[in-house]
Amino acid sequence: AMITLRELMDYAAENNFGMPAFNVNNMEQVRAIMRAADKCNSPVILQGSAGARKYAGEPMLRHLIEGAVEMFPHIPVVMHQDHGSDEGVCLRAIQSGFTSVMMDGSLMSDMKTPASYEYNRDITAAVVKMAHAGGVTVEGELGCLGSLETGMMGEEDGHGSDEKLDADALLTDPEEAAQFVKETNVDCLAVAVGTSHGAYKFTSKPSDDVLRIDRIKEIHERIPDTHIVMHGSSSVPEEWLEIINNYGGDMGQTYGVPVDAIVEGIKYGVRKVNIDTDLRMASTGAVRRHLEENKSNFDPRKFLKAAEDAMMGICEARFEAFGCAGHA
Ligand code: G3H
Ligand code: 13P
Ligand code: NA
Numbered sequence: 001a002m003i004t005l006r007e008l009m010d011y012a013a014e015n016n017f018g019m020p021a022f023n024v025n026n027m028e029q030v031r032a033i034m035r036a037a038d039k040c041n042s043p044v045i046l047q048g049s050a051g052a053r054k055y056a057g058e059p060m061l062r063h064l065i066e067g068a069v070e071m072f073p074h075i076p077v078v079m080h081q082d083h084g085s086d087e088g089v090c091l092r093a094i095q096s097g098f099t100s101v102m103m104d105g106s107l108m109s110d111m112k113t114p115a116s117y118e119y120n121r122d123i124t125a126a127v128v129k130m131a132h133a134g135g136v137t138v139e140g141e142l143g144c145l146g147s148l149e150t151g152m153m154g155e156e157d158g159h160g161s162d163e164k165l166d167a168d169a170l171l172t173d174p175e176e177a178a179q180f181v182k183e184t185n186v187d188c189l190a191v192a193v194g195t196s197h198g199a200y201k202f203t204s205k206p207s208d209d210v211l212r213i214d215r216i217k218e219i220h221e222r223i224p225d226t227h228i229v230m231h232g233s234s235s236v237p238e239e240w241l242e243i244i245n246n247y248g249g250d251m252g253q254t255y256g257v258p259v260d261a262i263v264e265g266i267k268y269g270v271r272k273v274n275i276d277t278d279l280r281m282a283s284t285g286a287v288r289r290h291l292e293e294n295k296s297n298f299d300p301r302k303f304l305k306a307a308e309d310a311m312m313g314i315c316e317a318r319f320e321a322f323g324c325a326g327h328a
């Protein structure tokens with residue numbers, strides 16, 4: 001059944017677990033997540049970006065998710081809008097049947113330029129008023145996601161400016177978070193703690209000073225009733241990086257957010273963990289390997305099935321590690 005993010009987050013908080021929120025654009029991603037959830041008996045958050053609706057087409061994306069709910073009636077599913085850039089994007093997601101929306105007012109609607117506190121507060125409060133009137137959950141974001149190593153916002157394919165940001169902008173301030181929650185009434189808050197979108201997050205295994213899990217603890221102490229969301233939380237699996245490069249790909253050496261660090265964050269109030277890159281990498285690696293090893297094959301179902309199975313493996317590992325397995 002379809003549920004709201006708020007219901008799932010409240011239950012996760014009572015039971016001290018976190019939820020991976022996987023981005024979906026196509027059937028194989030949806031099937032991989034649902035099959036893994038079925039196997040682990042976990043609830044699910046399927047999140048679609050505005051880019052996903054553009055890629056699949058709004059009716060197709062909506063029906064993919066409705067199809068998932070119909071095929072797995074015993075699995076609770078949240079249909080969440082990822083990174084809404086303005087009120088219109090959030091409203092159209094609600095009209096499409098999303099039970100939860102993210103209003104990302106940390107950036108202007110170009111999704112590149114860092115926004116002022118007042119802009120963020122006003123646009124997020126407006127979305128909360130509209131969404132809550134219809135029983136829809138709202139996630140806000142305070143602070144700019146980006147690397148504390150380089151000051152760059154990351155994300156090679158869309159968001160993020162080319163300007164360098166200082167640590168102040170790249171770390172959510174706990175006092176400001178408390179004020180933001182009070183002034184907007186958001187259900188969940190995405191925070192900046194040194195993670196960034198995309199594959200190129202850290203140049204080596206992240207130390208405590210570039211991945212600030214301690215900051216999550218401080219924020220949680222100030223806003224214990226607001227569910228904390230970690231974005232840019234792919235772990236960038238070394239084994240998939242190697243498979244991609246061994247089968248004709250060309251990705252640079254890079255490190256993601258270790259699963260252990262996320263598990264630590266979950267102890268301090270993280271309830272939703274956004275993951276897109278890991279499934280993209282598993283999918284690409286599996287397709288490259290399959291085509292290389294099966295040169296006579298021209299049936300896309302064969303290599304797309306390989307991609308689905310590879311993604312399913314990652315989903316299962318995250319459901320188990322974050323503690324949501326067994327909670328469907
Ligand atoms: O935060 C960004 C997500 O990875 C979604 O990316 O806008 O390319 O669908 P997208
Ligand atoms: P990754 O690029 O680390 O997978 O992050 C995805 C994300 O935060 C989507 O909102
Ligand atoms: Na989101």
Ligand code: ZN
Nearest residue numbers: 197231232274
């Ligand atoms: Zn994100």
